Amino acid sequence: MDRKIVVKICGMKESTNIASLLQLPVDYIGLIFYEKSLRFAGNVDPQIFAQHTIRKVGVFVNQPIEDVLERQLDFQLDVIQLHGQEPPSYCAALKDKGFTVWKAFGVNTEFDFTKLDEYGDVVDCFLFDTQTPAHGGSGNTFDWGLLNHYTGQLPYLLSGGIGLHNLEAALEQKDTRLIGLDLNSKLEIAPGIKDIDLVHKALKIIHHEQISSR
Known part of the structure; x- marks a missing residue:
């Protein structure tokens, strides 16, 4: 792999756990503001990020x-x-205010990739996750071969059941539009509580693969 893959750790909700994560070289932290999620970040104090440069992603659902x-x-x-x-009109309203917008889609064998065409000008990046009724967090992986049907130019992050067992396979994907990995439930002790040791191991795998393939 001759490109840098950014790492997003999503679904953080507990302050001590977040503080531990902030000590690691993670590019993005995902905070879920969907109240029905087991990883709802409603009790997180924004001040915990005051001294850190990690980029913060807010996840919203309708x-x-x-x-x-x-x-x-x-x-x-x-x-x-x-x-x-x-x-697309919702995304455009946020883009028009100057925000960076990522649009997530749950992918399965029935997913119609042509629907992405109308989002091409109103979002900055896609995130492809496993299709679930709960809008992600299932811990299941979809068939990455389905992404061969994606013909657009926008970059994307890969999500859905990525952990130590399949990280190297994810990093071996040849698609240059793949710019990042979204890691969540496979690195958890409980919903919203990450196993920091597992996160550290995942980062070592990712950074080693990026260095050794140059």
């Missing part, structure tokens, strides 16, 4: 734009990730 703007202001979010059925 929520009023006013709610998104409030969280963005409170946490100074670097990225707004939309994980529901938000239409």
Whole structure:
């Protein structure tokens, strides 16, 4: 792999756990502001990030734009990730305000990749996850071969059941549009609580693969 793959650790919700993660070379931290999620970050104090440069991703699911703007202001979010059925007009409204917008899609064998065409000008990046009724966090991996049907130019992050057991396979993907990995449930002790040792091991695998393949 001759490109840098960014690492996003998503679904953090507990302050001590977040403080430990902030000591590691992680590019993005994902905070889920969807109340039905087991990883809802509603009790996180934004001040925990005051002395850190990690980029913060707020994850939202079909929520009023006013709610998104409030969280963005409170946490100074670097990225707004939309994980529901938000239409292109919703994404455009956020883009027009100057925000970086990622749009997540759950992929399965029935997924229609042509629907991505209308998002090409209103988001900065896609995130491809495993299709679930709960909008992610299933710990299941989808068939990455399905991404051969993606014909657009926008970069994307790969998500869904990525852990130590399949990290190297993820890093071996040849698609140059793949710019990052979204890691969540496979590195957890419990929903929203990451095993910091597992995260450290995952980062070692990722950074070793990036160095050794140059």
